[in-house]
Amino acid sequence: MWTVGVYEGALRRAIWRYKYRGERHLAGTFAGMLARFLVGHPAWFEEFQVITAVPSYTGPGARRTWDPVATILGELAERLARDGPLWSVEPGLVAKTRETPGMAGLGWSERQAVARGPLRRSLCATTGTRGSPDGAQVLLLDDVMTEGGTLHEVAGALRRAGASDVAALVLARPSWAAQPPAAGPPGGR
DSSP: OEEEEESSHHHHHHHHHHHHSOOTTHHHHHHHHHHHHHHHOHHHHTTOOEEEEOOOOOSTTOSOSSOHHHHHHHHHHHHHHHTOOSSEEOTTSEEEOSOOOOOTTOOHHHHHHHIIIIIHHHEEEOOTTTOOOTTOEEEEEEEEOSSSHHHHHHHHHHHHTTOSEEEEEEEEEOOOOOOOOOSSOTTOO
8 A cells, every 4th residue: 555645734634625625626636646656656556557446425315426536536547648548547446336334433443344344235346437457456546544444345346356456545544653662771670
């Protein structure tokens, strides 16, 4: 898994405004950040043929009428096309067929239970716009990774549909603190 930034400060506020206030113009900013990261590290991503997105449900009863990550993916596709077709951008390789409980504010065990239960049951691998993930190495795009349960489940759906390998690129992840030093010097003085 690769991450562009840490989910704090200005990036956290911008993602929150984008997802929860509907400030969709920020999709272009996020796509630019992702494009610079991809193009700036070509050796890290050269083995991937396909880029797709973690899906959101937008049908009847959905919390949102739009898909934030798919919107970023669309902007990313336009930016990457300017530099030539390095990757095939395939929206919709995995669809979310129904709404699932939200994970914001849940603890680790509750988030994992939602991911392994309702989320897993709601995911359906599709054929996308140009084909299936069969045999492809897929780079899975998401906006925020907290513990990785959602990414794990979507990657599993892609693998079951035939992807040979799946890795993730996320816009932001939590700040991971370093392990605190041991108390006192060795020998217990």
